[in-house]
Amino acid sequence: MGSGLRKGLTAPRWWRLLVLEGVTWPWLGGLQGTPGSFGERWGCGAWGALGGPCGGGAILGAQPDPSCSLSPRQLLGFTCVEVSGLSTELVQELAVALGQKNVKLSAEQLRCLAHRLSEPPEDLDALPLDLLLFLNPDAFSGPQACTHFFSRVAKANVDLLPRGAPERQRLLPAALTCWGVRGSLLSEADVRALGGLACDLPGCFVAESAEVVLPRLVRCLGPLDQDQQEAARAALQRGGPPYGPPSTWSISTLDDLQSLLPVLGQPVIHSIPKGILAAWRQRSSRDPSWQQPEQTVLRPRFRRDVERTTCPPEKEVHEIDESLIFYKKRELEACVDAALLAAQMDRVDAIPFTYEQLDVLKHKLDELYPQGYPESVIRHLGHLFLKMSPEDIRKWNVTSLETLKALLKVSKGHEMSAQVATLIDRVVVGRGQLDKDTVDTLTAFCPGCLCSLSPERLSSVPPSVIGAVRPQDLDTCGPRQLDVLYPKARLAFQNMSGSEYFVKIRPFLGGAPTEDVKALSQQNVSMDLATFMKLRREAVLPLTVAEVQKLLGPHVEGLKVEEQHSPVRDWILKQRQDDLDTLGLGLQGGIPNGYLILDLSVREALSGTPCLLGPGPVLTVLALLLASTLA
Numbered sequence: 001m002g003s004g005l006r007k008g009l010t011a012p013r014w015w016r017l018l019v020l021e022g023v024t025w026p027w028l029g030g031l032q033g034t035p036g037s038f039g040e041r042w043g044c045g046a047w048g049a050l051g052g053p054c055g056g057g058a059i060l061g062a063q064p065d066p067s068c069s070l071s072p073r074q075l076l077g078f079t080c081v082e083v084s085g086l087s088t089e090l091v092q093e094l095a096v097a098l099g100q101k102n103v104k105l106s107a108e109q110l111r112c113l114a115h116r117l118s119e120p121p122e123d124l125d126a127l128p129l130d131l132l133l134f135l136n137p138d139a140f141s142g143p144q145a146c147t148h149f150f151s152r153v154a155k156a157n158v159d160l161l162p163r164g165a166p167e168r169q170r171l172l173p174a175a176l177t178c179w180g181v182r183g184s185l186l187s188e189a190d191v192r193a194l195g196g197l198a199c200d201l202p203g204c205f206v207a208e209s210a211e212v213v214l215p216r217l218v219r220c221l222g223p224l225d226q227d228q229q230e231a232a233r234a235a236l237q238r239g240g241p242p243y244g245p246p247s248t249w250s251i252s253t254l255d256d257l258q259s260l261l262p263v264l265g266q267p268v269i270h271s272i273p274k275g276i277l278a279a280w281r282q283r284s285s286r287d288p289s290w291q292q293p294e295q296t297v298l299r300p301r302f303r304r305d306v307e308r309t310t311c312p313p314e315k316e317v318h319e320i321d322e323s324l325i326f327y328k329k330r331e332l333e334a335c336v337d338a339a340l341l342a343a344q345m346d347r348v349d350a351i352p353f354t355y356e357q358l359d360v361l362k363h364k365l366d367e368l369y370p371q372g373y374p375e376s377v378i379r380h381l382g383h384l385f386l387k388m389s390p391e392d393i394r395k396w397n398v399t400s401l402e403t404l405k406a407l408l409k410v411s412k413g414h415e416m417s418a419q420v421a422t423l424i425d426r427v428v429v430g431r432g433q434l435d436k437d438t439v440d441t442l443t444a445f446c447p448g449c450l451c452s453l454s455p456e457r458l459s460s461v462p463p464s465v466i467g468a469v470r471p472q473d474l475d476t477c478g479p480r481q482l483d484v485l486y487p488k489a490r491l492a493f494q495n496m497s498g499s500e501y502f503v504k505i506r507p508f509l510g511g512a513p514t515e516d517v518k519a520l521s522q523q524n525v526s527m528d529l530a531t532f533m534k535l536r537r538e539a540v541l542p543l544t545v546a547e548v549q550k551l552l553g554p555h556v557e558g559l560k561v562e563e564q565h566s567p568v569r570d571w572i573l574k575q576r577q578d579d580l581d582t583l584g585l586g587l588q589g590g591i592p593n594g595y596l597i598l599d600l601s602v603r604e605a606l607s608g609t610p611c612l613l614g615p616g617p618v619l620t621v622l623a624l625l626l627a628s629t630l631a
Contacts, residue, residue: 080112091116099128107160110134111167124148129156134167137174146178154195159221163200172200184208191216203231210235211242218258229263236260237268246271251280266326274322277352311335320344322351332360338368342377349382362387372396379403385410390422398423399430401441408445421452428457436465443473451477455484466492471507479510479536486511498523510534514542517551526553533562540567545579560585 083091095113098105105113105128114134124132132153140149153171161168175197181190186209191198198213199220206213206228214232217224224232236257239245243253246268254261254276269277311317311334317324320341324332341348341364348361362384365373372395373381379400381388385407398404404427411420424442428434434457442449450458450473458481466489477485489508493501502525509517509531517539520527532540532552548571549556562568569589572580577590 080108083112083116086116088116095128095131096123096126099126099131103128105130107134110160124152130160132156133158133161133171137171137178143178146174150175150178150193154193154197156196158196158199163222163225168200172197186212188212196220201228203227206231207235210240214260215242215256218256218260220259224263232260233263233265233268236264237271247273249273249276251276254280269325278350280352309334320347320351325352325354325357327357329356329360332357333364336361336364338364341365342368345377345380348380348384358384358387366392375400375403379406381407381410383410385419386414386416388419390418393419393422393426396423396426397430398426401427401437403427404438404441405445408441408449412445417452420446420449424449424452425454425457428453428460433460433462434458434465435462436468439465439468443468443470447472448476450474451481453481455480458484461485461488463488463492467504469507474507474510477510482508482511484511490516499525502527506531510536512536512539514539517543518547521547521551524550524553526555527551529555529558529562532558533565533567535567537567537570540571541574543571545575545583549583556583557585559583559587563587563589 083094086094091113095117098113110128110131111134113131117135129152132149133156135149137146137149140146153175158168158171163169172194175194179190179193184204184207186201186205191209191212194201198216199222201213206217210232214235217228217232236243236246239247243249243257249272254272309330311331315327315331315335317335317337317340320336324336327335341361353361365377369377372392375396375398378396378398379402404423407423408420424446427438431438434453439450439461447470450469466485469485474482474485486508489505493504496504502520502523505512506527512535517535521543529552532555543551548559552558559568563572572587572589573591575590577588577592580587580590
């Protein structure tokens with residue numbers, strides 16, 4: 001086979017062995033048979049006329065071709081059948097190559113390689129970490145050999161193997177022997193040395209070494225077996241280190257326990273201060289990124305295909321109380337009557353339900369009220385409101401400000417801007433207008449929420465309640481919203497004058513027309529730059545340099561800082577440079593002397609064709625004319 005390959009090209013040693021042995025690997029496109037198949041599949045440029053893996057006739061003596069090194073993806077697809085036909089030497093070379101490329105293999109592939117490695121290479125560090133899980137630990141006798149082996153195993157992914165797998169079951173006893181552990185008492189160093197194998201420690205180790213074993217079990221991915229669960233529950237109930245008595249647990253203690261929370265029995269739960277349970281529930285609900293494995297009690301998602309089961313007689317629910325936190329989701333689904341839940345919604349928020357349990361409760365309410373919840377239920381949703389989507393809220397009819405206040409309090413600190421905006425919209429629709437009481441509620445409980453309303457909704461605000469709006473309530477309002485609110489504010493404050501009027505009208509000036517801005521410039525109001533920058537561009541452009549100087553007063557120096565930003569930049573382009581120079585700020589970009597301003601807006605309007613020379617409804621171009629000295 002080698003005689004037909006191109007000279008001057010080569011491959012890694014294990015590739016050379018493949019070629020010499022004439023092995024066909026379907027997962028590489030075939031080293032025999034179809035010419036060019038390997039090169040076509042993997043893009044290796046050294047494929048010859050007869051087909052070959054980046055190699056040539058001088059395979060044993062040529063220099064490596066770095067461009068033909070294989071990627072992890074190319075090494076991933078081998079099967080047991082293919083490995084079984086290789087020599088031991090070639091299997092060892094393949095294993096080392098996989099380790100060097102850090103290829104992630106399946107348990108079946110690792111088991112195949114391990115089975116063919118009758119004598120593992122002396123350099124364990126060259127092998128894939130997870131492959132060591134499948135090697136026989138008896139092959140590493142002696143203190144030095146076994147400690148080196150198990151120090152590597154501690155870094156491997158033990159969860160590749162199920163707990164009942166023979167390879168996994170033989171590792172823990174061998175590791176304990178290697179590390180010199182006698183009895184069931186472990187030190188922190190012992191647990192650290194075991195790595196993922198510590199997740200398999202029997203209940204006797206959990207009972208006798210709870211202080212060091214429990215914190216490690218928290219990080220185990222797989223569920224604990226019955227023996228481990230009973231030992232962990234008993235240890236936690238005794239209240240020894242590291243967590244102490246349940247009656248002294250804090251929110252951070254519950255955070256630390258994480259995946260051990262499902263093993264807590266009722267005596268433990270009832271010993272935890274109720275205030276801590278409620279506070280922890282609220283804290284965890286504010287962090288939607290805090291996800292835990294499915295077996296934990298923290299926030300798994302509700303599935304619509306919850307198994308419909310008959311409620312066991314001992315689980316029948318006659319009232320909504322704290323005992324329900326021990327119910328699994330299928331038990332809640334089967335045993336909680338939706339009508340009972342709706343009638344006792346005022347009790348739900350006081351109970352530290354998990355996110356998974358709240359999903360079940362929401363599902364039951366959705367089934368009971370497919371057209372939308374009644375306000376008697378909405379008012380008492382509490383943290384269940386965090387589960388609502390804007391689509392859910394659009395079905396509601398809300399008229400009570402007490403309901404609005406309750407839900408705004410719940411939403412505080414959460415990313416619920418869309419839900420809150422929809423809720424406020426439903427309140428405005430339900431009450432008929434944005435009256436003073438509603439505005440007062442919004443400004444007190446949700447600064448900035450006024451700007452979440454559409455201009456159409458804001459049009460229902462009577463001028464008489466504009467005085468209740470604070471500057472911070474308008475920070476996020478856009479031009480269209482301020483266009484609606486400014487005339488109302490001007491009417492509301494029309495009896496004021498001077499500085500008193502300016503202080504009141506200033507937050508609304510983003511909707512002011514040019515005429516009103518010009519009028520303010522004659523009143524020496526000393527407008528700050530932040531307010532000036534929020535003025536409408538169309539309102540600023542017609543102002544003269546003298547008018548802007550009067551409008552800003554001592555703040556006019558700030559124009560230099562903002563000269564590259566709209567509307568200052570656009571205003572500068574409209575002014576004569578000699579007028580700008582009178583400010584002494586070094587503003588540049590105005591119209592030089594000797595230039596004539598040609599306003600093309602009329603021609604553009606008549607032609608109906610937008611001008612292509614620049615943006616804006618009115619384009620000013622400068623035509624260079626000869627000065628009078630050239631006339």
